[in-house]
Structure formats: C-alpha cells, structure tokens
Amino acid sequence: MNTLKHDIENKSTISEKCNYFLFSTNLDAVLVEKKLEIDKSDLYVFPTIRNILCLGKVGNVVKNDSTFNGIIYTNTKIFNFIIIFTNFFILFLVLFSKKLTNPKYYLLFIFINGGIIFNFYQSLNVASLNFIVIPLLIGVLDKIQLSND
Amino acid sequence: MIKKSFPGMLFLFFLIFFFQSSTYNYETLDWDVNAFLVTSLELGRGNLPFETQYENKPPLLFAIFYFFTILANKNLLIIKILNDLIIFLISVQSIYLFKKRGTRPEIFSFVPSVVFILVTSNVWFHPSYSEFISLFCISSSYLIYKRSENRSKFLIIGLLLSASSLINLGTSLFLICFVVILLLYENNKYKKIFNLLIGFGIIHLILLGIYAVNGSLSDYLMAMVQIPLSYGVTEFSLFSSLTIFLTSFIKYNLLIYTLILFSISLSIHIILKMVRENKLMFENSELIFLIFFGLMFFNLAGKGYYHHLIFLLYFLSLSFIFLRDTIINKGIVVFFILVITSFTISEFTEYSLNNIKNFLTLEEEYPIKKVSNEIILHNYKYDEIFSTNHILLLYYLDKPNTSYVVHPALYDYEEITSVLIENNKIKDNEIVFQLDRLPQIYEGNDLETTDNSNYYKIELPEINNSLLNYWTKDNNVFLFIKR
Numbered sequence: 001m002n003t004l005k006h007d008i009e010n011k012s013t014i015s016e017k018c019n020y021f022l023f024s025t026n027l028d029a030v031l032v033e034k035k036l037e038i039d040k041s042d043l044y045v046f047p048t049i050r051n052i053l054c055l056g057k058v059g060n061v062v063k064n065d066s067t068f069n070g071i072i073y074t075n076t077k078i079f080n081f082i083i084i085f086t087n088f089f090i091l092f093l094v095l096f097s098k099k100l101t102n103p104k105y106y107l108l109f110i111f112i113n114g115g116i117i118f119n120f121y122q123s124l125n126v127a128s129l130n131f132i133v134i135p136l137l138i139g140v141l142d143k144i145q146l147s148n149d
Numbered sequence: 150m151i152k153k154s155f156p157g158m159l160f161l162f163f164l165i166f167f168f169q170s171s172t173y174n175y176e177t178l179d180w181d182v183n184a185f186l187v188t189s190l191e192l193g194r195g196n197l198p199f200e201t202q203y204e205n206k207p208p209l210l211f212a213i214f215y216f217f218t219i220l221a222n223k224n225l226l227i228i229k230i231l232n233d234l235i236i237f238l239i240s241v242q243s244i245y246l247f248k249k250r251g252t253r254p255e256i257f258s259f260v261p262s263v264v265f266i267l268v269t270s271n272v273w274f275h276p277s278y279s280e281f282i283s284l285f286c287i288s289s290s291y292l293i294y295k296r297s298e299n300r301s302k303f304l305i306i307g308l309l310l311s312a313s314s315l316i317n318l319g320t321s322l323f324l325i326c327f328v329v330i331l332l333l334y335e336n337n338k339y340k341k342i343f344n345l346l347i348g349f350g351i352i353h354l355i356l357l358g359i360y361a362v363n364g365s366l367s368d369y370l371m372a373m374v375q376i377p378l379s380y381g382v383t384e385f386s387l388f389s390s391l392t393i394f395l396t397s398f399i400k401y402n403l404l405i406y407t408l409i410l411f412s413i414s415l416s417i418h419i420i421l422k423m424v425r426e427n428k429l430m431f432e433n434s435e436l437i438f439l440i441f442f443g444l445m446f447f448n449l450a451g452k453g454y455y456h457h458l459i460f461l462l463y464f465l466s467l468s469f470i471f472l473r474d475t476i477i478n479k480g481i482v483v484f485f486i487l488v489i490t491s492f493t494i495s496e497f498t499e500y501s502l503n504n505i506k507n508f509l510t511l512e513e514e515y516p517i518k519k520v521s522n523e524i525i526l527h528n529y530k531y532d533e534i535f536s537t538n539h540i541l542l543l544y545y546l547d548k549p550n551t552s553y554v555v556h557p558a559l560y561d562y563e564e565i566t567s568v569l570i571e572n573n574k575i576k577d578n579e580i581v582f583q584l585d586r587l588p589q590i591y592e593g594n595d596l597e598t599t600d601n602s603n604y605y606k607i608e609l610p611e612i613n614n615s616l617l618n619y620w621t622k623d624n625n626v627f628l629f630i631k632r
Contacts, residue, residue, distance in 0.1 A: 125392070127388075130395060134413055141414060
C-alpha cells in the first residue's frame with residue numbers, strides 16, 4: 001500500500017480521491033516534515049454511501065513548486081451524529097440496563113471517543129466536544145448519586 | 150437575615166459592576182436599547198407606545214425605560230447602571246430561591262448567582278435588554294412560588310408573568326411553564342391555575358382598556374398580535390444556533406464555557422433520573438421545566454440572537470443547586486467557582502478600572518451626545534429629525550423620528566414592514582418618502598453620494614468615533630441640515 005510520506009519522498013504522489021489514510025497524529029508529522037498543505041473538503045455521504053470510506057483520508061495530492069497540496073475529506077455532521085448516538089447509547093446501557101459496569105463503560109467510552117478523535121479529528125468541531133464531554137459528565141454525576149431523593 | 154448575607158450581596162454587586170463597567174465607555178452596545186429609549190420618550194409627550202412611534206417590543210418596556218430616563222435625568226450611563234441593578238436583583242433573588250427554611254443562606258447558595266454573573270460578563274449580555282427585566286419578573290415569580298405562603302401567591306405570580314409578557318412578548322411562554330409545573334407538582338391545581346390565569350389576564354385587560362379609551366386599540370393589536378404572528382415564518386435551526394453560540398463562547402472564556410457544559414450535564418442527569426425512577430418529585434426538579442422553556446424561548450424567538458439565551462443561561466446557572474445535597478464537597482465547588490471568577494476578573498481589570506477611574510467624564514465623551522450638544526449650540530432647527538442610524542440623537546434632543554419606525558434595522562424586516570405598510574403606518578419606500586418630505590435634520594447614510602441638493606453636511610465636533618459603539622460598525626456620523 002502506498003503511504004503518503006513514502007510517495008512524497010519518491011515524488012510519486014497519486015492525484016486520486018482519498019488515496020491515503022493516515023492517523024491524525026501521523027498526518028500532522030507529515031504536514032510539517034514534507035511541507036504538505038491540505039484543505040478540508042466536506043464530503044456528503046448521502047446518497048453516495050461509499051463516500052463514507054473516504055472520510056478522514058487525504059487525496060488529490062499534487063506537487064506545487066516546493067510544496068505539496070492535498071485535500072482531506074471531512075463530514076462534521078456524520079461524526080457528530082455517531083458521537084452523540086454511541087455515547088448516549090452506552091450511557092443508557094449503564095444507567096438503565098445495568099448490563100455495563102462502570103469500569104467497562106469508561107473503557108468503552110475512551111476506546112470509541114479516543115478512536116474518533118485520533119483518526120478523524122479534522123471532522124470534529126465544538127459540538128463534537130460537547131457530545132463527548134456531556135455524556136461523560138452525566139456518567140460521572142450518576143456515579144456519585146447527585147439528586148436528593 | 151439580610152444583614153448576615155450582606156457581604157455576599159456586596160460581592161455580587163462588585164462582580165456585576167466590575168464586569169459591566171468594562172464597556173461603559175461605549176455609547177452604544179446594542180441598537181435595540183437606543184430604540185427602547187427613543188420610543189419611551191413618547192410617554193413624556195402624552196402618547197401611548199405605538200400611537201406615533203413603533204419599536205418591536207410591548208408597551209410596559211417603554212414605560213420602564215421612561216421611568217429609568219426620569220430617574221437618571223436622561224443620563225445614559227446612569228441608565229446602564231440601573232440595568233446592572235436589575236441583574237443584581239436577579240442574582241440576589243437566586244440566593245433566596247434555594248435557601249433552607251429558617252436558616253440564613255449558606256455560601257453555596259451564592260454559587261448559581263455567581264455562575265449567572267460570570268456568564269453575563271460576556272459583552273453580549275452588557276446591553277440593557279428587555280430579557281433582563283422580564284427575567285426579573287420571572288425569577289420573582291419563581292421565588293414567590295418556592296418561598297411564599299401567601300394564599301394569593303398564584304394571583305401575584307400571574308401578575309408578574311403578565312408584566313413580563315408586556316416587557317417581552319415571547320416570555321408569555323413561561324405562563325405555560327408555570328401551568329405545567331402546577332399541573333405536575335401541586336394539589337388543588339385547577340384553582341391555582343385559575344388564579345394564575347386571572348392574574349395574567351388582569352393587566353392585559355387593563356392595558357387593552359387604556360388603548361381602547363385612547364382610541365388606539367388598532368395600533369396596539371397591530372403591534373401585539375399582527376406583527377408577532379407574522380414572525381413565525383422565518384427559518385431557524387436550533388442546533389446550529391446553539392453550536393455557533395457555544396463556539397463563540399469558547400473563544401470568550403473556556404472556564405465559563407466549562408461551567409455551562411457542566412450545568413447542561415447536571416440538567417440532563419436530573420432528567421434521566423426522573424425517567425429512570427419514573428418520578429418527578431425531586432427537590433427543585435421543577436427547575437428542569439424552566440430550563441426547557443428557556444430553550445423553547447430561544448427556539449421560538451427564531452433569530453439566533455444571543456440575548457434570547459438569557460433565560461436558558463439563567464436557569465442553567467440555577468441548576469448548580471442540584472450539587473448542594475450530594476456527596477460532592479461543596480467547598481471544592483465554591484473554590485473552583487472562585488478561581489474561575491478570579492481569572493475572569495483579571496481579564497477585565499484594565500478596561501473596568503480605566504472606566505471606573507474616568508467615570509465622571511465617560512458620559513461627556515459619548516459621541517452622539519456631543520453631536521446633539523453641537524446642534525443645540527449652533528441653533529440649528531431640530532423640530533423634525535429623520536434618523537436611520539445613530540438614533541440616540543433623537544433621545545438626546547428629545548424628538549420623535551419623523552418615520553413611524555424607530556429602530557433602523559426594522560426597515561430590513563419584511564415581516565414587520567409589510568404589516569406596517571398594510572396598516573398605513575409607513576410607505577413602501579419609507580426612507581425615500583421621508584427624505585422627500587424634507588425634515589429639518591437628516592442623520593443616516595452619506596447623502597453626498599446621492600446628489601441630494603436639499604441638504605448640506607455639517608461639520609461635526611471632534612468626536613472619538615471608536616466610542617460610538619462596541620462592535621466598531623457604522624463608526625461614522627453623517628448629519629445633514631435642510632438648506
């Protein structure tokens with residue numbers, strides 16, 4: 001599989017849509033090291049569901065004088081929806097069904113949200129942050145039994 | 150009891166004054182307030198609101214602003230301070246809302262007030278918005294509901310909610326909120342709801358009577374019914390508007406933003422607890438309905454203006470009270486709030502201290518005040534003024550606008566102008582129509598570009614244009630005198 005860093009070094013970048021996938025932190029390193037400038041492009045996943053595979057990937061990388069330019073495909077709405085749905089779903093599991101113990105809840109929470117932040121942070125915004133923090137706080141508040149019955 | 154809470158109240162007053170004074174040097178913080186002031190002067194001329202001048206708010210607001218004008222002797226700076234006093238009164242009420250019976254307010258009772266003051270430290274909430282005065286009525290209603298043993302308390306709550314709706318029509322929504330609370334939480338609910346509705350209806354009927362006797366009932370109904378109903382067709386996304394607000398708030402102050410997030414989490418936690426335990430009767434759980442209706446107010450207002458969030462933010466601030474009876478160490482919460490307060494104070498120090506130091510000269514430096522003094526000084530005739538920008542000129546010179554419309558932005562609101570045209574209050578092209586009538590003074594856009602030979606531009610006194618308004622928009626004053 002072609003990697004972005006490798007292709008830039010060999011001057012063999014491919015100008016195709018969503019050709020490269022890099023974890024966010026690795027992408028940051030490439031941006032600095034290889035003078036790559038990327039622009040965000042919002043990609044709709046309806047009606048072309050296949051576009052979902054492009055989210056978080058870099059594509060259309062072209063050499064431009066001494067720098068490289070590319071596009072990263074993002075969709076804030078879909079990730080916000082995923083975050084709010086999954087976070088509240090697992091919160092409901094822990095609050096209402098008791099099938100999920102608290103340590104498992106926190107592990108699952110970190111795994112899901114950490115994964116999204118690590119791989120797709122270009123698609124996130126303040127609302128995403130709220131959808132991560134609020135369910136977490138609710139979970140913590142429930143643990144310490146807030147309300148006076 | 151009040152004596153023992155005095156240091157705490159003094160602290161609240163200091164906080165409000167310190168934050169709000171940071172913008173005292175700007176003459177205008179929001180055009181809305183200027184329009185309230187100009188319209189309020191009609192009462193002094195013996196006219197009822199909407200008879201000769203129109204601003205898009207109910208009549209009681211103008212009566213209050215007229216009262217402020219008299220109290221402050223038309224000093225705009227004093228009027229700003231009077232509004233800050235309203236925020237102070239709301240904060241003091243909040244302390245007594247959740248006080249345990251027979252005890253003096255504990256330090257933790259001040260937390261919701263301090264959170265609210267911190268949220269309103271943002272310049273978006275510095276102008277004297279109608280929402281603050283309405284909120285005072287609504288929080289008074291809530292205080293009476295929580296604390297009073299008076300048999301007529303529901304009648305009084307109705308009167309207060311009625312007053313609120315005559316200050317800001319949208320707050321009628323809170324009448325529904327109180328009906329819901331009574332239905333869910335009270336015994337003998339129908340009698341109480343009846344009393345509430347009687348109280349609400351009385352003031353509205355009195356006002357209708359006043360307008361009917363004066364022969365201007367049609368103006369009242371146009372302003373209070375026809376125009377608000379025409380508002381319902383605007384597009385609005387609650388989710389996007391809230392995201393924009395929160396994004397802006399992060400840029401303002403991350404620490405206060407975390408307080409808002411925490412209060413949202415607290416409220417959702419209580420809602421989930423109600424659902425899980427299928428029980429509504431938690432202590433102070435009626436607050437959840439007030440929060441919900443605060444959100445509904447923002448949604449129904451449908452414009453996304455941040456001042457429409459004042460109710461939601463206030464009730465969210467009150468939600469901190471849910472932390473009181475928990476295992477969380479209250480001292481730690483108070484400590485964190487104090488730390489956040491200290492950081493916020495430090496951000497305001499330079500501007501606030503500067504304004505406090507120059508307090509006595511601030512009003513003299515207001516640019517439009519200087520311009521109006523110049524008009525008087527040069528003996529220009531100013532019986533007819535048409536103003537489409539810096540309408541404070543009308544306030545200082547105590548003149549009505551030649552147009553029925555006071556707020557300059559209303560010319561762009563199709564939903565309002567269409568009703569006003571239909572009722573023969575303005576013409577289709579009102580600005581051109583007014584200029585054709587050749588008023589003695591025109592204040593607005595630069596006429597030189599339109600080759601209007603009927604007017605000449607006058608030399609303005611030396612003014613600091615940056616003090617015209619906080620948002621550094623429209624920082625030019627163009628004043629024309631009829632030849």
